[in-house]
Amino acid sequence: MDVLNAVLIGGKGFEPYEVLYSKISDFEHKFSIKVNILHRFSHPELNAFKDNLNSSNDIDVISSHTSFLRSYKHLYLDLIEIDPENVKILLSDLPGLLRRAVTIKEEVLIAPRFIDVSSLHYRISIFNKIDEEPPKTWDELLQVAIKIKERKINTHPYTFAARGHALVGRFMEILHSFGGKMIDRDQFAFYSQEGIEALQFLVDLHAKYKVTHPRTPDFFYDDVSQAFKSGEVAMALDWPGWDYVYRDPKQSSIWDDFSIALPPRGRGGLWVYGGSHGLSVIRWSRKKTLATTFVLFMVSPENQYFESKSQGFLPARSSVFTMLLKDSKDNYFESHRLSIYRKIIEEAYLPVKIVKWREFTEILWPILNNAIRGEIKAEDALKIAYEKVKYLEKFQVELGE
Incomplete structure (x- = not known):
């Protein structure tokens, strides 16, 4: 055989x-x-x-x-x-x-x-308590998160994956929604005003406004999913493969208390890694x-x-x-989620265009993570990161990217 x-x-x-x-x-x-x-x-x-x-x-x-x-x-x-x-x-x-x-x-x-594209997952009961709709922009997400915190609701307002290549992907989609680019033709373009603002936004969520789960800097994708399904957070960007886990009362404590929405957009539009x-x-x-x-x-x-x-x-x-x-x-839930994801795929899909993505992310994520922890300024982090990955630009030219 x-x-x-x-x-x-x-x-x-x-x-x-x-x-x-x-x-x-x-x-x-x-x-x-x-x-x-x-x-x-x-x-x-x-x-x-x-x-x-x-x-x-x-x-x-x-x-x-x-x-x-x-x-x-x-x-x-x-x-x-x-x-x-x-x-x-x-x-x-x-x-x-x-x-x-x-x-x-x-x-x-x-x-x-x-x-795989992410949508915004949110707790229905918490949004009802604060009388808010799902945030349509990143600024609205911050304001909603602050409101949840101020109302002293027994959950952390937000979290995101801040470790590994997951962090670089999350940074990339916010960077693009803020009007910037990860790469422009053959050159890395994330060290820019838009890049600084995007990273500073993530830093502020965690270090300044403290509206994220306290262990966010240690979270990978599975940690985000665990925090959401256990009811520890009110909002998170997550992948469609977890939707049925969240709907299963044997695996999820919020099985009847969540929905999904389009991810937030910025002045540069809606972009989803x-x-x-x-x-x-x-x-x-x-x-x-x-x-x-x-x-x-x-x-x-x-x-x-x-x-x-x-x-x-x-x-x-x-x-x-x-x-x-x-x-x-x-089936309202299924029809709703598929419509949301189809819109994201058709209008906001942001693929990776960096040839050496594995090497690129392994260099970048620890530096971005240090900024989120408050150990280095956002601008300094991006400057250091750019200098460290600049040698990878040559591969873009070789493959005609």
């Missing part, structure tokens, strides 16, 4: 991503093979694993993400090379921005599972055809529909998203 070796995203804090893996047995039965999951890593662990991955590792399939594609493109096989017909069918079913995000120089390196988790075939796999068949099976319309209905993810395939919208017509 043939065996495929896979390294997949999962584990603590990434449990929702594992729902799809229940479909692996269907593939094993259909093709009379065994899929051996060697590891289930969190996203940071997965990136660290890839940093040292080479041809001595007997791996066929690995979880991947569009934001980090250019950092790990040397690991991935061009799927069109193996199954051009079915890969082209997949591409034709993807939104344009996502189609470009999984492709480098006409090589299709990721088969996307779902689209977006990407896509997917699957890739390792270039040196000795079972390239079988591995490609497996990857395409896992992101089939049927499996994307299953994953979306089971866990609330937003399918990468446009045809499946349309099916979900039709299904939701008699």
Whole structure:
């Protein structure tokens, strides 16, 4: 019996991503093979694993993400090379921005599972108590957070992911909404007046106004989700894959007391950091055809529909998203959330355009984090960060970005 070796995203804090893996047995039965999951890593662990991955590792399939594609493109096989017909069918079913995000120089390196964009999650009962609507701008978010704090409601007004690449993504979307850019043509542009204002806003939320969870500087995405579902915070930006966890009374104390809204906008408009988790075939796999068949099976319309209905993810395939919208017509919560996310994807989707995103974020986030902790001024932090990452600009030129 043939065996495929896979390294997949999962584990603590990434449990929702594992729902799809229940479909692996269907593939094993259909093709009379065994899929051996060697590891289930969190996203940071997965990136660290890839940093040292080479041809001595007997791996066929690995979880991947569009934001980090250019950092790990040397690991991935061009799927069109193996199954051009079915890969082209997949591409034709993807939104344009996502189609470009999984492709480098006409090589299709990721088969996307779902689209990730954040929405503003908020506690209905708390907003009723303070007689406020969800904030439409970042200034309104600050004022609402201050009001929650002043009313001495027994919860922290807000939190955000302030550690790892998550912090850089959150900074990037506020920077763009404040009218700035992370990168302009071939040069990093975050060290600007808009960049200083964006970072200062995050600093002020935590250090000046103290409207965030006190452990915010230590939070990654899963910590934010835990704080929201346990009722510790009133507002947070979070991903669609957690919506069904929040709605489950067995997992969430706020299951009947939350809704979602568009994230806040600034003078530069509404921008939301977006990407896509997917699957890739390792270039040196000795079972390239079988591995490609497996990857395409896992992101089939049927499996994307299953994953979306089971866990609330937003399918990468446009045809499946349309099916979900039709299904939701008699379900207000589902119809509302899908409409919110569709608007974000169509009007505010902000993909990563930095080639060495992995290296870039690893340099940037500790410096931004120091500013949020009040250990360094926002302007000084960005100046130091820019000087440290400037050498990575050359990769933008090499790839014609």
